[in-house]
Amino acid sequence: MRIAMVGCGHMGSAIVSRWLATGTVTSAHVRACTARSASANALQERFGFAAGTNLADAVVGADVVVLGFKPQVRGDIVPHLGAVLAGDRPLVISLMAGVGLDELRASLGPRLARWMPNTPVATGAGIVGQSAHGLGQGDLEVLACLADPLGVRVDVGEGQFDALTAVAGCGPAYVFAFCEALTAAGQAQGLDRAMAEQLAKQVVIGAGHLLAGSAEDASELRRRVTSKGGMTEAALAKLQQCAWAEALLDAVGAAVERGQQLAQPVEPAR
Ligand SMILES: NC(=O)c1ccc[n+]([C@@H]2O[C@H](COP(=O)([O-])OP(=O)(O)OC[C@H]3O[C@@H](n4cnc5c(N)ncnc54)[C@H](OP(=O)(O)O)[C@@H]3O)[C@@H](O)[C@H]2O)c1
Incomplete structure (x- = not known):
């Protein structure tokens, strides 16, 4: 491929x-184009595949x-x-936030899928949101083969894409x-920076592992570490007082709003 x-x-x-790490593709079969x-x-040096700034060099002959x-x-x-692809119609996967497939079909034809990955795909523990409505079985199999090494694939309709993103x-x-x-x-409470950083990082890693390996949901795991009258309870009460959950609600809403703005048509810069 x-x-x-x-x-x-x-x-x-x-x-x-x-x-490349999982052998899904080899560097001999990848070409890239950048601005x-x-x-x-830098890509050529890091990954060993051909890369340049010419669009046609990258895409002509690609599957x-x-x-x-x-x-x-x-x-x-x-x-x-x-225009470069013309009669040649490879399967196209768009990673663009906000941009629906309908807009791209006019230029790129019907063999189109939309993916919303996150950067943990680099470790195989990512998420790939996928909208691939209308594609044939062969294309769906190619998409599955490419998405599986990246993490969990979630199929959603275009209408839910901004929320998933x-x-x-x-x-x-x-x-x-x-x-x-x-x-x-942690630093504010007297820990040195390196120690505070190590602790915070390991908390995220450990809590993630616990969540992944547990049959309980996040609410139950939180309840289990929140003893009545203890330090965690005092901290969570303060977070609640600061309306941090509401702030996250607003933050996710702001991201969706930005997705809708990005969907607005753009004119070529030149
Ligand atoms: N970052 C995330 O976590 C994330 C998550 C999900 C989806 N996405 C989506 O993934 C896409 C890329 O995001 P990113 O964060 O990877 O952006 P990025 O780091 O800025 O990379 C953009 C790439 O596009 C290239 N480029 C810019 N103009 C070009 C042109 N005219 N022709 C060819 N290549 C061109 C850039 O080349 P130069 O390096 O030479 O400028 C660079 O390789 C976006 O559509 C974003 O919505 C990102």
Whole structure:
């Protein structure tokens, strides 16, 4: 299977690194195209596949084309890509937040799927939200073969994509932000930075393992570590007083709103 990565930054690299590590594809079968030759060279050095700034060099002859650029630049790339692919219609997987498949079909034809991965796909413990309505069995099998090494695949309709993105695509950033805040809180209580950072990181890792390995849900696990009249209860009461759950509700809402803005048509910059 020949894969073309059109745009291969943080997300594209997370995906392709996992594919290469698991032998899902080999570097001889991947080509990438980026905006700047410096980043193409860096990809070539890091992963050993061919990379450059010429779109046609990357996509002509590919079986699968992954759209790994930002939604804001699609006006410059998608029509050009449609023209380059012309009669050749590979399976296209769009990673773009906010952008629905209907918009892309006009330029790229019907063999289209939308993925919303998150960066933990690099470890095989990610999420791939997928909308692949209308694709044939062969394409669905290719998508499954590419998604399985990345983590858990969740099939959703286009209508739920922004919600899935706001929870799962953006989710790791919320956890990292929590980890940063817990580190700062540890420092404020007198721990040195390295120690506070190590503790906060291990808390996230350990709680994640516990959650993954337990039949209980998060609420029950929280109740179990919250002794009546104890320190955890005092901390959680303060968090509740600060309306942190409501803040997260608003944050996820803001992400969905931004997804809807990104769906608005963009004009080519040049
Ligand atoms: N980051 C996440 O956690 C995440 C999660 C889910 C989905 N996504 C989606 O994944 C996509 C990529 O996000 P990202 O965070 O990986 O962005 P990124 O790190 O900024 O990477 C963007 C890539 O697109 C390339 N690019 C820009 N303009 C181009 C052009 N005209 N032709 C060819 N390539 C071009 C960039 O090349 P240069 O490096 O040379 O500029 C870079 O390789 C976005 O659509 C985003 O919505 C991201």
